Amino acid sequence: MPNIDLADERYRVQSVARAAALLELVADAGPQGLGVTEMAQGLGVAKSTALSLARTLAAAGLLRGLEVGARYGLGLNLLRLGDLASQQTSIGELGLPVLHELSRSTGMTARLAVNEKGYPIFLERVDGGGPVRFHAPLGQREEPHCTAAGKAILAQMDEADVRRLISEAGMRVHTPKTLSSIEDLLGDLERVRQVGFAIDDEEESEGVFCAGAAFFDHQGRCAGALSVTDLKLDVPLREIQALGLTVREHAERLSMILSGSSRTARR
Amino acid sequence: MPNIDLADERYRVQSVARAAALLELVADAGPQGLGVTEMAQGLGVAKSTALSLARTLAAAGLLRGLEVGARYGLGLNLLRLGDLASQQTSIGELGLPVLHELSRSTGMTARLAVNEKGYPIFLERVDGGGPVRFHAPLGQREEPHCTAAGKAILAQMDEADVRRLISEAGMRVHTPKTLSSIEDLLGDLERVRQVGFAIDDEEESEGVFCAGAAFFDHQGRCAGALSVTDLKLDVPLREIQALGLTVREHAERLSMILSGSSRTARR
């Protein structure tokens, strides 16, 4: 993770930083969890240190002792905190009804991403009714150049910023259709601005397409993007344009909600 | 929180425990976040200590600096970790398709809870299509005596365990219909066992009802419960029985998945 600009090296509490690293380590380990020896290796600390950290995190519900052996997995308290985090990011809370409506009217998996320095971070996900379920993780920073939400956000930035961001993020090639030159990307972004939505046509994953559109906060700044995803087989090519318009309409509705209306009724 | 039996007081690392407490504090603070002074008061530490903890957590993405002032809210990394936590709890992962199907076929908000020592903890939620959206938090431990999922789980325990649990958890009265005596509750649980599903008829919230049914893991132990929720106005009384059966059927399907079928295809 290159860019944590808040990361003032001063005032870092070592054991807390290690504990956070341990959470990441366990998250990467998958369902079978980690034992203290593996933790110690992964963190580069003594086994006894890893044990203390794990026990402390477990007492707080951030880790949980797994049935089998003395292994540790992610704790259920993380669920609660994650759920709260999306609610407290008022975009997540306000956008959820729009997202449901988008998913219902298209029958597809719909997602909401916020704009974090040009990268899309997916806050919410509503699955469509179909048999296919996309394993789309929440909270993860996705690549800008090959996702519909990413390109919808990029299209709102000026060219210099796009160039800077891409030079940092790179343009990893995932499929034959992935845009691999900055010029191609800039051309596509121009098209996005004209029609008001972005298309990812098997650029990130073969057989899968997305349509995305940006939404804006009360200051008119690009706050994030909505997108829908489906298998390309299921959707005739000529329908994708109509789909893009639907996503754009919903994004516009969300922009309205975020900008005006102090009817932010709290319950 | 009275019962954290894994909380071995030995091997607790102070700063990590404080950091975890800080996360809870910020979670309770709501969308406007917390400043360092409030943190310091809430934790009972010096301001400088609170600042160090907050900065460290922010560098790890567990907190994030809010735009306005130098206040801190929950970080977006918690989203990712929470999402992973529900996936890694294989019940959540395996149950999600069933949950979608339950929500689709009833048109109602459906939830999946795991059984944690008799308490229901909701892992997954799929909203129904209706205009009403329930503010049902994930990851939270709910009360056993006044929720459909809770009673569905209690009905699988023997009487002595139920009495012990209730004496610990209490029977807080929420509405006029809340069961307030242990005898009434035990009677209801007997009824639950006969029909195979539990009903919460405005016992936790006025105007809202739930139907829930337990599901079982490969050892035949009660692993959790499914439930559906809706406004009572929208559902004729006589339909609730049919609804209970639908929930029970889905719970049985989930039990099948959890018990047999090593077709746990990973993707």
Next chain:
DNA sequence: GTCCGAAGTTCGGTATTACAGAACACAAGT
């Protein structure tokens, strides 16, 4: 059945590190 190895756990000494508190800076309200 016994031995080995690798896992988790315990414990105590040491110096690293987290902590408190006081001083500073900055803002907004009176």
Next chain:
DNA sequence: ACTTGTGTTCTGTAATACCGAACTTCGGAC
């Protein structure tokens, strides 16, 4: 301008987090 509340910086000190070595437990392999 003064006051009162922020958040931030700094430094000394003692508490504490850390390591490492010894111990225990478990499960195969021979």
